[in-house]
Amino acid sequence: MKASSPTDTSAHTPTPAHAASADASRTVFAVLFAIGFSHLLNDTIQALVPSIYPMLKDSYRLTFTQLGLITLTYQVTASLLQPVIGFAADKRSMPWSLAVGMGLTLLGLVALAHAGNFRHILGAAVLIGSGSAVFHPEASRIAYMAAGDRRGLAQSIFQVGGNAGSAIGPLLAAAIVVPHGQRAVLLFSLLAALGVFVLWRVGRWQKANHHRVLRKPHPSGGPASVARYPRRVVVGAIAVLVALTFSKYVYLSSLTSYYTFYLIDRFGVSVQNAQYLLFVFLAAVAAGTLLGGPIGDRVGRKRVIWASILGVAPFSLWLPHAGLVTTAILTIFIGVILASAFSAIVVYAQELIPGKIGMIAGLFFGLAFGVAGIGSAVLGKIADSHGIGFVFQLCGFLPLLGLLTVFLPDIETPGGHRGR
DSSP, X not given: OOXXXXXXXXXXXXXXXXHHHHHHTSOOHHHHHHHHHHHHHHHHHHHHHHHTHHHHHHHHTOOHHHHHHHHHHHHHHHHHHXXXXXXXXXXXXXXXXXXXXXXXXXXXXXXXXTOOSHHHHHHHHHHHHHHHHHHHHHHHHHHHHHHTTOHHHHHHHHHHHXXXXXXXXXXXXXXXXXXXXXXXXXXXXXXXXXXXXXXXXXXXHHHHOGGGGSOOOOTTSOSSOOOOSOHHHHHHHHHHHHHHHHHHHHHHHHHHHHHHHHHHHHHOOOHHHHHHHHHHHHXXXXXXXXXXXXXHHHHOHHHHHHHHHHTTHHHXXXXXXXXXXXXXXXXXXXXXXXXXXXXXXXHHHHHHSTTOHHHHHHHHXXXXXXXXXXXXXXXXXXXXXXXXXXXXXXXXXXXXXXXXXXXXOOOXXXXXXXXX
């Protein structure tokens, strides 16, 4: 073997491709925390809408069906647009789209504060849903870019920001909007303005770091990551993940949209106390989201999906028959266990179909919003005809769909996730 001369630096100087690969494997926590904080702001605003449903119901004499239609409007708007935006982002980066999306949310808040009838509320919901549609797939893509080798952790940091915002939203609504009325919604526009600024800074980082989204070379020196499974296997796995997402988000919708009404109807608690109990549940969801990603990095996504969907069933079936204190405790277990699934589902799908980061994020975030919106509308109709208690009895069976996890292929190494 030829010895390297003292002046030969080729053995010591990394090539540009090697340097880019090494940089792409490094986790950029500053960006992850910025995008997680922005997700907190975005979902605090998103959670505001269902949080003020009791006030809107009284002010405009709305039915449960109409409340469900409000949820359907803003979530289906987000659902339809997110996969399209994710697909477009995979083709061409859009660094400033996040700030634009938060700007749409700001406009939606102003419209909601000044809404004078049901149709105006629906218009505001469209703007808020459009802002969310722009935010989620591109923000998830940036979380992937900043993740390095810790994809599950990165998705959890990103998503826990959203879940924390979903928990804070009802708390702020109870403290600010309920006592001071609909116009107090304008105060939340300050959060949206802060989000525009943060996301503009994130967009600058994204523009300078396109190389981080490139697929990493295969350890053997072969081509970049490619699909390893037949098309029918991939399609079947995606179908199972869609069914699991349906189970998770219809059940979550029953709690986020109607839990306060259930508590008021069954236990006679006040609107404010019902909001505080909703905050407890949503805080548990945030905690579960933070745990799900890192656990998936260590033990595998499929195991987390198994435990988080099917593991909720005993608690969801018990809930409609429990007293007030036990109900509050059960929702904590439900929130922690069920929320750990989504990070695992998204990263599992991204690793199943390499190179389609934005499209996969848009598909599953869009699916989550669409399923939740349609589920909320259907459950509102059922609540009008059969009562709110029947809704919770019916939804208690949804986590049993977690049995479908048995049909997911094993795409991970025994010691953890693929690519570590």
